[in-house]
Amino acid sequence: MNLDYNIRYTAKNTYENKASSALWQFLIIPENNESQELLQDDFTNSLNIPVERSINGYDFPTYRIRPKQTFEEIEFTADFKLIKKVENIFEKVSQEFSEKEYEELNSLKFKAENDVFLRYTDLTTLHQEVDFKFDKSISLFQNLQELNSWIKKEFIFKTNVTDIDTDLSHILEIKQGVCQDFTHLFIAIAKQFGIPSRYVSGYLHQGNGYFGDSQMHAWVECCLPNSGWIGFDPTNNLIAAENHIKVAHGKDYSDCPPLKGVVFSSGKNETEYTVQVSSQQQQ
Amino acid sequence: MKSNNDNPTFESYNRDPKLYDEIFDENDNVRQTYKTLFELYSEHSAQDFGRLNNKAKSSFFNQGITFQVYGDHEIKEKIFPFDLFPRIIDPEEWEVIEKGVLQRSKALNAFLWDLYHDKNIIKEGIVPLDLISSSENYLDQMNGFDPPGGIYNHISGTDLIKHSDGKYYVLEDNIRCPSGVSYVICNRTALKRALFGVFNHYQAHTVTDYAENLLEILETVKPKGVDVPNCVVITPGIYNSAYYEHSYLAKAMGVELVEGRDLFVENDFVYMKTINGPEKVDVIYRRIDDQFIDPLEFKPDSALGVPGLMASYKKGNVCLVNAPGTGVADDKAIYTYMPEIIKYYLDEEPILNNVPTYHCSRPDELKYVLENVHNLVIKPVDEAGGYGISIGNRLSKDEIEEVKKTIQASPRKYIAQPIMSLSVHPTYIEENECFEPRHVDLRTFTLLGAGKDFVLKGGLTRVALQKGNLIVNSSQGGGSKDTWVLKNNQ
Numbered sequence: 001m002n003l004d005y006n007i008r009y010t011a012k013n014t015y016e017n018k019a020s021s022a023l024w025q026f027l028i029i030p031e032n033n034e035s036q037e038l039l040q041d042d043f044t045n046s047l048n049i050p051v052e053r054s055i056n057g058y059d060f061p062t063y064r065i066r067p068k069q070t071f072e073e074i075e076f077t078a079d080f081k082l083i084k085k086v087e088n089i090f091e092k093v094s095q096e097f098s099e100k101e102y103e104e105l106n107s108l109k110f111k112a113e114n115d116v117f118l119r120y121t122d123l124t125t126l127h128q129e130v131d132f133k134f135d136k137s138i139s140l141f142q143n144l145q146e147l148n149s150w151i152k153k154e155f156i157f158k159t160n161v162t163d164i165d166t167d168l169s170h171i172l173e174i175k176q177g178v179c180q181d182f183t184h185l186f187i188a189i190a191k192q193f194g195i196p197s198r199y200v201s202g203y204l205h206q207g208n209g210y211f212g213d214s215q216m217h218a219w220v221e222c223c224l225p226n227s228g229w230i231g232f233d234p235t236n237n238l239i240a241a242e243n244h245i246k247v248a249h250g251k252d253y254s255d256c257p258p259l260k261g262v263v264f265s266s267g268k269n270e271t272e273y274t275v276q277v278s279s280q281q282q283q
Numbered sequence: 284m285k286s287n288n289d290n291p292t293f294e295s296y297n298r299d300p301k302l303y304d305e306i307f308d309e310n311d312n313v314r315q316t317y318k319t320l321f322e323l324y325s326e327h328s329a330q331d332f333g334r335l336n337n338k339a340k341s342s343f344f345n346q347g348i349t350f351q352v353y354g355d356h357e358i359k360e361k362i363f364p365f366d367l368f369p370r371i372i373d374p375e376e377w378e379v380i381e382k383g384v385l386q387r388s389k390a391l392n393a394f395l396w397d398l399y400h401d402k403n404i405i406k407e408g409i410v411p412l413d414l415i416s417s418s419e420n421y422l423d424q425m426n427g428f429d430p431p432g433g434i435y436n437h438i439s440g441t442d443l444i445k446h447s448d449g450k451y452y453v454l455e456d457n458i459r460c461p462s463g464v465s466y467v468i469c470n471r472t473a474l475k476r477a478l479f480g481v482f483n484h485y486q487a488h489t490v491t492d493y494a495e496n497l498l499e500i501l502e503t504v505k506p507k508g509v510d511v512p513n514c515v516v517i518t519p520g521i522y523n524s525a526y527y528e529h530s531y532l533a534k535a536m537g538v539e540l541v542e543g544r545d546l547f548v549e550n551d552f553v554y555m556k557t558i559n560g561p562e563k564v565d566v567i568y569r570r571i572d573d574q575f576i577d578p579l580e581f582k583p584d585s586a587l588g589v590p591g592l593m594a595s596y597k598k599g600n601v602c603l604v605n606a607p608g609t610g611v612a613d614d615k616a617i618y619t620y621m622p623e624i625i626k627y628y629l630d631e632e633p634i635l636n637n638v639p640t641y642h643c644s645r646p647d648e649l650k651y652v653l654e655n656v657h658n659l660v661i662k663p664v665d666e667a668g669g670y671g672i673s674i675g676n677r678l679s680k681d682e683i684e685e686v687k688k689t690i691q692a693s694p695r696k697y698i699a700q701p702i703m704s705l706s707v708h709p710t711y712i713e714e715n716e717c718f719e720p721r722h723v724d725l726r727t728f729t730l731l732g733a734g735k736d737f738v739l740k741g742g743l744t745r746v747a748l749q750k751g752n753l754i755v756n757s758s759q760g761g762g763s764k765d766t767w768v769l770k771n772n773q
Binding site for chain 1: 591593
């Protein structure tokens, strides 16, 4: 069975003073992978500036816009159509405990191959002990499920208490945050146990017919020796599946912000964006 | 000291028997290679050398060949002191150096390819994974990427010293943006101007062919589908300490010298703004560090780079020289594995010696280092230009304790090596109006391209002008000497 998705991303940048030149890069295009197929994408802007297609440093496709006139305000709209495979993740993963999986996890070969996603970054470094402990008598997957529900249980989703630079010490102290904070926390704990983990940026489908303000979502992918990369969404205590539409991954948020720009302007600027995701079951 | 006394400007030259003197042997006789030079110099008086020294100095000032020293508070513009007594390397000795530095450059290139692809040397446990994963210079963006021609370190600067045993040792491999080659050429010009009557008694290889070879190397790594590549040199600008060199190389190659703001990226191609409109650029010799080349990908506040450059590079539309991410392999901790790296990739024995090194990251070696600080040189693994180096036998008791504390705070950041006694070479000392022995090293320049390589037959002999000082970097007040590689024996 498959799901048809329509995703709309809109953004509006406003500048206090006229900006003379800029380059924006949008990392918002759903990835083509085993579980999702991008059928159509369309990107327009209020100044009718031609759209360039490029890639980010990790080879994920991007849009680029380079205005040639001065501007104070610009709006962007992206529309995507895609098909998402509905599959049972639990059938794919190895849930049974196996000593071999632990051995492989600790092998030099596995560590070297996944080195990039075992490295700590500023946003995924723990400076204090956390209450979560891995249990070596159950499988790695089960441990990560425990971690997923531990975060959901211990932390409260709350916007405007953290921002993109908030480090984990602060999040552990206030026990509040948003999806990217919980994702960073999950990554840090899983890496500490030696599980390669990466930050995923994407869209979450929150229910059919759901409209209104929404944001891009973040979750974690962990590489397990017996199962490959599996997505965990600690904000919702979910395994990432047909409701999670992946855009890109990186070591942490700083590798995959939806919008990056180099703008020559003085004064304040503001970006507002919304995301709408709707789906239809294929007949 | 009879041979010294023949020459008035060498009257006060005191050979230290503990050090390797490049021109006097252990019996105080002038070595064969230097005999002609020594005789010719004895025709000049001390006053002559004083005059020649001033002439050479003003020639550098007039040409604007200066560099800057970064201090705590201010930046100073200085000339790089030029010494009147040239370094001479005979053909046999040079052959070993040339083969040795080329071997190292090739091994480092193979190592970089492996680190950014299969990582076999790590998986086989030859180089510890820690060294790579803790390196700030490893660029994830380069993972799995094939640079044009398979070349990462197109330009390498290898620093060598001659120890008291008379053998060359490699001190470090510089494969980010090694500088100094323009001084090699300026030194030759200045020496010829001041002392042509001496120079023409020797058959030395030319050094002015560096730029044409560099251009050829740049052209070997042109993007696919480009016939005659448009090459440029990109500089951080006039305030960079090596700006003179950037402008010299661009001029000598006959290519444009640009700053970041002169270039832009459109549809993943790089263009240069010219009065005739945009002109596509194919190969960029960049003298800007990795973190500053593209604000869209690296440091977002960098005004030195070109937004979007990295994507153009990864799409194969432009070649960056050296490749981003080479810094992971010229880490001073990686240096210590060079013998293993050479054997692993080339199946050859290292031609040049490595200085034995202790890693403070290893507990047993850390223990040794902490007990023997007074006999060791302590170096931070990630600083260039001689900053942060402590020489054990120059430290007071308190300073030694201070160094120990610093090491213990972050052992991974430090390595230690025995204090190598750099060879000494006669150097004109202005205050004393005579030649005195001073420590020297040698920076060589190696180029790697697709199917072509080149080692400059010459190099930058850097000299520590302060008596007894072992740090020869220009930023630490060193000078330099013209360096002659002979075509045949004298």
